Amino acid sequence: MNNNYDIKDFALADQGRERIEWALTEMPVLRAIHDRFAKQRPLAGARISACLHITTETANLARTLKAGGAELVLCASNPLSTQDDVAAALVQHYQIPTFAIRGEDDGTYYRHIAKALDHRPQLTMDDGADLVSELHKNRSDLLAEVIGGTEETTTGVIRLRAMAADGALKFPVIAVNDAMTKHLFDNRYGTGQSTLDGIIRATNILLAGKTFTVAGYGWCGRGIAMRAKGHGAQVIITEVEPLRALEAAMDGFRVMPMLEAAAISDFIVTATGDKHVLDKAHFEVIKDGCVIANSGHFNVEINIPALEKLAVTKHRPRTGVEAYQLKDGRIVRLLAEGRLVNLAAAEGHPATVMDMSFANQALSIAYLWEQGRNLEHAVHPVPVDIDQQVAVMKLAAMRLSIDSLSPEQQAYLSSWKEGT
Template identity: 80%
Template sequence: MTTDHDIKDITLADAGRERIDWAFSEMPVLRAIYKRFTREQPLAGARISGCLHITTETANLARTLRMGGAELVLCASNPLSTQDDVAAALVRHEQIPTFAIRGEDTTTYYHHISKALDHRPQLTMDDGADLISELHQHRTELLATIRGGSEETTTGVLRLRAMAEEGALKYPVIAVNDAMTKHLFDNRYGTGQSALDGIIRATNILLAGKIFTVAGYGWCGRGIAMRAKGHGAQVIVTEVEPLKALEAAMDGFRVMPMFEAAACSDFIVTATGDKHVLDTAHFEIMKDGCVIANAGHFNVEINIPALEALAVVKQRPRTHVQSYRLKGGRCIRLLTEGRLVNLAAAEGHPAAVMDMSFANQALSMAYLWRNGTKLTHSVHQVPVNIDRQVAQMKLAVMGLRIDALSPEQRHYLVSWRDGT
């Protein structure tokens, strides 16, 4: 067992290992990469620091990278997303130094990031870009030896693109989030299922017949709206982008401003990556008993200090529910302190979709270890051949076959002379 770690309870390790193995059985693409990495050692000598959600699926990514030759240290990317038994299993059974405790305070959270950076990484992995942010603001002496990094969230990619625009980003980062095999599946089907799972576990309230508002119609919002509709809810979408709002309307959802939606909604879920999507003006007109939750990475989408200021009584009727009673008697129910509801109240995305996301992550790490020094200090797309390879592997393990273009068809697609 590695001696360098900070976790809740090492005695949870055996239970964690069983759940990690269970998840691995649902990750056939990553299993194939695990075997290849064990054989080829594409990360031999690489030091990697990862600031990620410490879940069963992440543990399988970590095992794969280690079997590929990497020396790995992990810390949590969200104070409420750590699965303590998984953290224990990583330390005891995988010998991977891990710094993550479910419910850790902000000071501990950043101390854990600092411990991960003490590893002096040559590659970084992020969920939300906090590790990269800390590197660039407080540990700049480490930047010179870093070849590259990866980012797996929409929120993190937005932050990194802002850094690149300002010329502040000092090494290349691959936006794993933007891989087609990531955002089309992980964000839509993974978030759609797991966010609803978290809301239902937290509240045990029937969704059928309820008015359910989704703030943001990106890939995550699409998934949440789709699954809420499947539960029989009447779904409203709020947006600031005209094209996305139009798409939501064409998909059969009601579209309106949040100020109108807040007055009639039984549930409101934010999935925008932006700040104060739910604010004082919305709280003041919300329906009595409205449940509000966040599926974005950071707990800034709901203005919790503003809600606290309006409350006259606070109660905790259930483990993941904070009830705020306002003047006049109306009650607003906040889930999981405004943090990622799918990870704080449930178990995060199903392993089958994380299979593709973490396949991209593993292959991108190997790509960066080979090519990072040749790339510009900006945000890069996952190489197309990696994205296609992951899709092909997933089809194969699902037992699905597709057609292939003939030489004549390939020629036609790149020529202009042949017409009608």
């Protein structure tokens, strides 16, 4: 293995470049940032290690960071999300060191993270916090050089906040996931569409008229439920948070415990960020033929070892589908080995929504390069001006105009004296 890459096949590089360029046509905000970075070089000399899903959209983020002067190394944040043609194009056509092979085993996955850390990063970019976790647990000798990092996903932010609460986090991290222009759009519209895309590609089963359960009514769960309802499914929500459960009910969805939902569901999708949301007790009552999938970051949301123990046989009727037969003859159909179904069985979020997410990433990493040494070792929000800037740029790209406050209106809103 060459020190600068570990990919599947260079013969895929031209195909990957075509798809990367295609995605860029739907990413006008990132294109504008790329052009600005190429002129201003705000990341000149910065060493960045990034553990992200190796997709066409990520490739365009990487190109933007490189245009800004960064020295960048990429590795995959999920064994089944890598697009091998993109990995090949990143190395061959864009000269960005990449360590990612679709379907890599756990040993290879962590070896690739180690190779990314060999870059001795000054800045980190993560999707799930595995890179930062490995850095703190096994490569602590590198921590002194790290100025800061960014985190892309809900699960990663949860892990990093736990680290910060324990006093274990040794550099500031910006929670890109929590930017309004990220979670309101990427998590809701991106996850909603791409999760349904993955399920439909994997199964080719009509959703209309089916009972479709979504575990978790956060922004991702909202998006999945909204799109499933749009397909004509009868949607159930399971929740542990009373306010979210109430919101789901007020949005017109049925709300019940998973034990009840499992017995009547044709589809169950987890999107919680927690483990064993689908557990042994649920498999013991689950409806015959139920399709189960995960749209959370890690496959621990479904207790696959428990399912394996309950099953008497297992076979693969379609690519990305494993059918487990239980002792009483019921079949449970698991998609994409319980990994992110939108990336493992489809192509992930549409480029249009990733445009905003990765615009936040690019601007936040540039902010950290300039200001990171002055920030507390904690999880920080995306600066409001960055979030607003991304929104303004996206509106402009969509050729949409909005109103602005008049001086009189601004004065009224800032005064307490004027009332009725």
